[in-house]
Amino acid sequence: MPHTIQISVRPLVEYVFRSGSITSGFRTATTLTEGTRAHQQVQREYGEQDQKEVHLEAEIPYEDLVFAVEGRCDGLIIGDGNGPVMIDEIKSTSGNLDDITEDTYPVHWAQAKMYAYMYAKLHSTDEMAVQLTYFQIPAGDMKRFRRTFRTEELEQFVLEVVAAYAPYAYLLRDHAIRRDESIRGLSFPFPGYRAGQRKLMGAVYKTIGEGRRLFAKAPTGIGKTISTLFPSIKAMGEGTVQRIFYLTAKTITRTAAEEAVALMEAGGLHMHTVTLTAKDKICFGEEEGCGKDSCVFSEGYYDRINGAILDLLQNETTISRPVIEAYARKHKVCPFEFSLDAAYAADAVICDYNYVFDPRVSFKRMPEEVKKRSVILVDEAHNLVDRARSMFSxxxxxxxxxxxxxxxxxxxxxxxxxxxxxxxxxxxxxxxxxxxxxxxxxxxxxxxxxxxxxxxxxxxxxxxxxxxxxxxxxxxxxxxxxxxxxxxxxxxxxxxxxxxxxxxxxxxxxLFCLDPSYLLQQAGKNYRSTILFSATLTPLMYYRDMLGAEEEDYSLSIPSPFSHEQLDVRLMPVSTRYKDRDRSKDAIVNMLDKLVKEKPVNTLIFLPSYPYMQDVYNAFKLLNPDLETQVQGHAMREEEREQFLSSYQVDRKEPLIGFAVMGGIFSEGIDLKGERLESVVVVGVGLPQLSFENDIIKEYFDRNEKNGYDYAYVYPGMNKVLQAGGRLIRSEEDRGTLVLVDDRFQTRQYNALLPEEWRHYRRI
Structure with missing residues (x-):
């Protein structure tokens, strides 16, 4: 049975014919690509019989493969019927037309000849004309090149193209067979399931099967990463899903996804998983030959990239940053562009939200048919509201x-x-x-x-x-x-x-996006299914509203698997409102002093802002000069963050008292199990500062018959509280003390937003 390769014309010919260097520093959005205005201006000159944007497709057998190729040609020039039908391929450029000769861009001829062959096969013609039209922006000047081909010539050309692509096609085919076999035999990588874990996995599997969206509030410690990845991978093995995008907001949650995949690989999974790293972090820099004006990794990139991708995919499955860097050095290719090219070939991609949702960054070359068979897993989905506002502004x-x-x-x-x-x-x-x-x-x-x-x-x-x-x-x-x-x-x-x-x-x-829900909904529309999950999608109706849920989309809320006995919750009802902070500071510092003496364990104290944190820290340090403490700094480098977290060890001689900012890098996504962290103090209800932009958001939702203050201030603020407090109990064995400091936690509005197990607090 021949194996079918579904592919569009452009990626097929680009794989075979693209060559040369990545343009350093600047890659224009229109240069030598299909510029909409250029197309329209050229197409206005077409005659009555001529056609524009014509969809073409063909099946091309090669050995035991069948290439199902499709695409849309810019123009079909029928003319008066005396000459051959002509394919018109339009390219716009901001450069000088004098610099473009007939043979400057073989890939453009290849694209046009593929369309010519597809039309000739469909209409049984003996001869086809091909025209390349280069349109100069902004002047509007044009330069054209024409050639005529016999259908046999085009057929020979097309066979050469698919023959050049075939080694890559065979690699992907053989990998897919091995991957699917490994998935069929894959068992859940733990001896048992945590409470609620089966329910979450079942909901994810069902949602993917039905091609819907799921909004899942699943508590910390349930194992959300494995509970979303495992059923998605099982759906891939059954052919329902072709690709998985695991989206995260922070590096630390990206690591959790990599670890979950590694765990399944240890159990026999064979799958290509690529992790994307931001360009500024993965760039090799001047010391390795990547300067501002020249880069040895960018020069001749397209001459080496196919060999690099084949080498990578033949020898690696978990393609993390160190793996990308090693192969990039080996083949002298730009590590960032290499990681993107590898992602287009991968089964699973672990990356930031913006690769799917940001209109400025998203996977531009991802074919629509691939998206339709892809699932998006959005980790820590509560972060997507603010991130989306930023992306769409x-x-x-x-x-x-x-x-x-x-x-x-x-x-x-x-x-x-x-x-x-x-x-x-x-x-x-x-x-x-x-x-x-x-x-x-x-x-x-x-x-x-x-x-x-x-x-x-x-x-x-x-x-x-x-x-x-x-x-x-x-x-x-x-x-x-x-x-x-x-x-x-x-x-x-x-x-x-x-x-x-x-x-x-x-x-x-x-241009300020107040409500990103519709644009998020549209961005996810082309994908088969989207799973949005977090421990703090509270209240669920707010996140469904802000993240673009439709009526038929599913919701799931799983209670905490941990017992009340694991958590000693205390409430200190003092005011932490800005105007009262000086008055209540001494009481808070005295409470912290008593807590660390009563519970001499590793502790994290979260405060609403840097100045307030520093203020409380200084006063606490005066009372406890000999205690070992550390404070979150502004704009900490990655090594400094790692040092801060690694200081929380089980075998410390003295307990460590850390001070951090609520909503900052240490208040979510970190996993300090057991004795590494046994006390957490959350000071304040996390409200964003009163600001011009937040007030605009408030007024917008008030106008739309929602509680604007809740949408702009209360819900985003309480999410920070839930995230910070959620650092404490991470497993069935964990025990700890959580102190909430603010009189507003006693009110119905705020108390209703606390997890059920936090409401059994003791006032202090």
Whole structure:
């Protein structure tokens, strides 16, 4: 039985024909790719008989494989019927058309010839014409190359293409057979199930089977990572799922996913899992040959990447950062781009939220048919609300454009005039504002999109001139900000506001997404299933609302598997409101002093802000100068974070008292089991600071008949409390003391948001 390879034209020909280097520093969004405006302008010239955006498909047998190839050609020129039908492949460029010759881009000819072959086979024609149309932005000039091919020539060409792709296809086929066999024999990697674990796994499996979304509130310590990955992998073995995306907000939760996969691999699983690391973290840097203007790992990247991917996939399954780095050095390829290329071939990808949800970053080359057979697992899904607001918002500053205007006045008149128009538009905002320092509106600024598009076109033309990265840094930053703004402006609707802040000559402009639910819903629509899970999706209705649930989507809430006896909860009802902090500080410090003397164990104390934390810490240290303490610092490096956590050891001679910020890096995702952490103190109800943006969010939800204060302040704040307190009991063996400090915990509004096992508190 022949094995079928489903593939689109573009990835097929790019695999075989792409060559050369990654463009250092700047990769324009339109250069030599399908620019929508360019297509439309070229297609307007077509005759009545001609067609645009024509879907084509063909089956191409090769040995014991069948390539099911499909794609959409830009144009089909029928003409007057006297000559052969012609395929038109349109490419836009900001570069100089004089630099493009007939043979500059073999991959473009390959793409057009594939379409020509597919049309010829479908319509039994003997001859086809092929045309490459290069459209120069912004001038609108065109350059065309034409060739004619006999159908036998096209067939020979297509067979050569699939033959070149075949080793990769065979590798993926053989891997898939071995993977599916290993999944069928895979057992749950623990001797038993924790309470609620089977229920969660069953819900995940059912949700994937039905192609829906699941919102799961599952308590800390239940084993959420394995409980979502295991049923997803089982669904992959049955052919329901082709790919798994495990999304996390933090490096530490990424590690938990890697460990869960390693555990299953020890039990016989054979699966390609790639972990993606942020570009700035994985880049080798100048000491290894990656400078600003040249990089040995980027130069000739496409000449080496296919060999690197084959080597990697033949020899590795768990493809973590160290593995990527080792093979990148071996094959001299850029580690970040290499990891992305490996991700397109992997069975499972562990990565940040933005690779799926951010319109500026997401997997652009992921075919729709792959998405339709993929499951998204969103770990710590409570984080996605704020992250999504950020991903779907965009901001600009007037000063950015004024600097470019000054820099290019004599150098590039076209760019100077384009950026001057944008800067002038900002001056209009400033004048309209009068004496007001802020303006808020429900519409986008008039004309700004058109002016930014003109600026972007001229900026691209300047950025491809080959100047050094240092010379172009300022322009590059401004260009990317304008592109981000234009991308978000296309998503703008009544869930956004526009606001401007005026400070002297500076104007700050923001398209601010207040409610990301619809855009999150749309981003996940193309995928088979999405599982959103966290210990703190409380209240569930709020997170369903904010994360884009539809009526038919499932919800699941699993009670804590741990007994009340494991947790000694105490409540200190004093005010930690900003105005009362000086008054209540001494009482809190005295309570901490008594606690560490009564319970001389490793302790973590969470406070609402850095200044407040430092204040309480200083007073505590005066009372306990000999106690070993540590304090979370601002913008800690990864090694410093690891040092902070690794200090919490079981075999310490003296207990360690740590001070950290609620909602910070140590208040979620960390796992300090047993005697590593036996006391946690949470000071305050975690409310975000009163701010202009939070007030806008509050007013928006008030207008939409919801409790705006709860949506903007209470629910996000209490989530930080639940996360911080959740650091304490991580397993059936853990015991500990949790102290909640704030009189608001006694009120119905806040008490109702506490986990059931926390409500059995003792007042102190």
């Amino acid at each position: 965009a901001e600009l500053r007037k000063s950015m454009f004024l600097e470019i205007q000054r820099a290019y006045k004599e150098i590039n008149p076209g760019l100077y005039q384009a950026v001057k128009k944008v800067n002038t538009r900002f001056i209009v905002f400033r004048k309209v504002s009068g004496e007001e320092e802020r303006m808020v509106g429900s519409h986008q600024p008039e004309l700004l999109d058109e002016l930014l598009e003109e600026f972007v076109m001229h900026a691209e033309a300047e950025l491809v001139t080959g100047k050094s990265a240092e010379e172009l840094d300022q322009l590059l930053e401004c260009y990317f900000a304008a592109q981000a703004y234009l991308r978000i402006s296309k998503l703008y609707d009544d869930r956004f506001v526009t606001y401007a802040e005026i400070d002297g000559s500076e104007v700050f402009l923001k």
